[in-house]
Amino acid sequence: MSDATYQPKVYKKSGGDVMVVASGGQILVEPGGSVMGGNPTGAADYFVDLNVSATGDGSMQSPFATIAEAITASNTSIGLTANRWWARRNRIFVMGDGMGDPTPIELTTLPEKCDIIGCGSDLYPFPRVIGVHTIAAAKVGCRFINMGFQATGTDHVLTAVAGCHGLSFLGCVFTASTAGNTLALELTDCAHVRIQGCKFLTPAGAITTSIFALPISIAGTASIHDFEISDNFIFGTAGIKVANGTTQGSVIARNIIRVTTGLNIEDLSDDVVCVDNRFINADAALAVGGFCDWNPLLAVGNLGTSDQASSAAVPIAVVCTT
Secondary structure, eight states: OOOGGGOOSEEEOTTSSOEEEOTTOOOOOOTTOOOOOOOTTSOOEEEEETTOSSOOSSSSSSOBSSHHHHHHHHHHHHTOTTTTOTTSOEEEEEEOSSBTSSSOOOOOOOOTTEEEEEOSOSSBSBOEEESOEEEOSOOOSEEEESOEEEOOSSSOSEEEOTTOTTOEEESOEEEOOTTOEEEEEEEESOOSOEEESOEEEOOSSOTTTSSEEEEEEEEOSSSOOSOEEESOEEEESSOEEEOSSOOTTOEEESOEEEESSSOSEEETTSOOEEESOEEEEOOOSOOGGGTEESOGGGEESEEEEOSSOSSEEESOOOOOOO
16 A cells, blocks of 8 residues: 655656646756746747847747747738637747837737736836837737837837737836927727827937827728727827718726827817826916817816816816706
8 A cells, every 4th residue: 555655746647638736845946946826718829039149049048039020920820720729829929129229120910819917127127129110001800919119210110000909008118319209199080099098208318309200090980999098108299180981989097198289189079088187288377278189078176277277177177067
């Protein structure tokens, strides 16, 4: 009869398919080692590290050297008929300091149904992609999470073609070049967009020139419904502009929007709900029109500060009567 005193506390079950860590046992991971958890959707994970000496196969042990390689691999796997992953989601984990320095990077393709997750460290606790990006083909369901975008030149940081539905930027940072840029994000006819918890910043320098002329532009008229812009810090010549399109279900909420000369929010559709935003504006007037062009019947709980007003209700508060 076996003696339980000498039973290993870490062992494989019969057949070898299950590893057991019994009471008192432990798994020791030494420096350089890892314990890999699979993608919870059952799809693929890819890794990118700018600092590798040669590109690899995209695994953690042998990462790709560029984001573009990971995007190509992800779009191949997610679309394979044999995989049947059409309702799943790949993930790309990005590490690297100043990706695109000294040669800027230009992303031209998004990964479909995929998260691009910043997990490395640069000046910030995430990697920065240096350059400007024009997305030429529609891909759905791409989310950027904890990523930095450092602009170069004076053009838009990221321009998305129509049909990039579900495009999301979650906890990202956009920084203008020292020359200033026309826009940070120009998203045309993309439904279900999410821009949440992001920062749109100026670098060290003159804030009137090293700045985004317009940080966020929701453009197009055919398909811009159900977008959400919330909990961001936005600094630019103007703030947010929404085209005169179909915007049912869209909301702009809880943002801090500081502008130098333009409007904090310009909603040409007059159909976006604007709730609990905070406006800082250099306008010398007390008029609500100095802050926003919107539908005041869909604006609730917003406050603005200008040369003439401090924490004023926008639109002007009116007491209800019985």
